[in-house]
Amino acid sequence: MSASLLIVEDEEPLQVLLTYNFQAEGFRVRSTTRGDEVDMLLKEELPDLIILDWMLPGLSGIEVCRRLRAREETSRIPVILLTARGEESERVRGLATGADDYVVKPFSVPELIARVNSILRRVNPDSVAEQLAAGDIELDRRTRRVLRGERDVDLSPTEYRLLEHLMQNPGRVYSREQLLNAVWGHDIYVDERTVDVHVGRLRKLLNRGRRVDPIRTVRGIGYSFDERFGA
Ligand code: CA
Numbered sequence: 001m002s003a004s005l006l007i008v009e010d011e012e013p014l015q016v017l018l019t020y021n022f023q024a025e026g027f028r029v030r031s032t033t034r035g036d037e038v039d040m041l042l043k044e045e046l047p048d049l050i051i052l053d054w055m056l057p058g059l060s061g062i063e064v065c066r067r068l069r070a071r072e073e074t075s076r077i078p079v080i081l082l083t084a085r086g087e088e089s090e091r092v093r094g095l096a097t098g099a100d101d102y103v104v105k106p107f108s109v110p111e112l113i114a115r116v117n118s119i120l121r122r123v124n125p126d127s128v129a130e131q132l133a134a135g136d137i138e139l140d141r142r143t144r145r146v147l148r149g150e151r152d153v154d155l156s157p158t159e160y161r162l163l164e165h166l167m168q169n170p171g172r173v174y175s176r177e178q179l180l181n182a183v184w185g186h187d188i189y190v191d192e193r194t195v196d197v198h199v200g201r202l203r204k205l206l207n208r209g210r211r212v213d214p215i216r217t218v219r220g221i222g223y224s225f226d227e228r229f230g231a
Contacts, residue, residue, distance in 0.1 A: 003049065003128060004030070004047045004048050004049075005050070006042075007051045008033075008061070008064065009033065009053045009082065010057055035057065038068075042074060049077065051112070052082065061081055062097050065097045065098055065099055068098070079099045079100055082102070082107075084105050101119060126168050129141070132164065132167045134230045135229045135230020135231075137214060139160075161182075162179065163202055165179065170227040170229070176192040176223075177192065179223065199217075213226075
């Protein structure tokens, strides 16, 4: 799976530990130690889930959560709040602010991973599903194989991730910048035209001998996996 997480935690050792463990589980992880940097990170890419510490410099976890819920495009991103023991009495306030779950420190990392997976399965089954399918296209995350009809489609790792990302949210339109961040990563500088080149290759390999193209070019914006494909 390649669900994306944003970890907001100012205790560096804990942040490093969480980042390491979630990456080992196959998550794409971005992190910050400051509450007032969340906005900027959300502009780059909307994560599938946010792990948010309660007490943070800049802006408290509660305030971050309130702002997330107040904005249409971030209002449905699941949030798990991390609280210290002394703050437990405030749990109710946390949940009332719209956190989906909370975990009291110190907690076990496997338990947090289990909770993250359970929330993601509930809100977006496709982000953790082993197989994605639409029309005659099947993508298998365990074997990293893609089939179109009976035919094996031999994709490079980048084209595979591109298809996986698009198929995860059929109909959702991604800008080139969003695709670059999600597929190539934030730390690499790649020209936006690279996206066009790879979409072109992906189409060629995927559509060989077929008339229907599942990838829609949205003029002036970017690309999406056609939600009507195979319907
Ligand atoms: Ca803290």
